[in-house]
Amino acid sequence: MTRKKRRLVLISSALLTLSLAVGLVLFALRDNIVFFYGPSELAQKAPQPGTRLRIGGLVKEGSLKRLDGQSVRFAVTDMKSEVEVAYTGLLPDLFKEGQGVVAEGALGEDHVFRADSVLAKHDERYMPRDVADALKKQGVWQEGAQQLASPGK
Structure with a gap:
């Protein structure tokens, strides 16, 4: 085998090995990729039920309902659309109506978002980016709230 052919075989085997490694990494991470949607985007894109995703917005005033035990239902809104959320577990101490929230979970067949984690803002000056x-994007952002989105700046 000539030097040129050996080099070509070495480069092609290295590329094949790299492609295989990237493919295996992407296959392993497929369940960890979680997309973020606002309520209006969720209504427009209508992902498949059972797809893991995050939704975010404001907890709609008057929508918080405490059910038996630690189960709650509330609506997340961006003032144009809303998504009903069902959650069982302890809510963050700062969770309340009218505040920013991010919920992670999956949309059910009945169009109710089943959250397995709920994150609320951590102080009075922060809203998740x-x-x-x-x-x-929805045109609901209140003027003067820009410094609220990035407390470190």
């Missing part, structure tokens, strides 16, 4: 961006 994803929620702030979604509210800006």
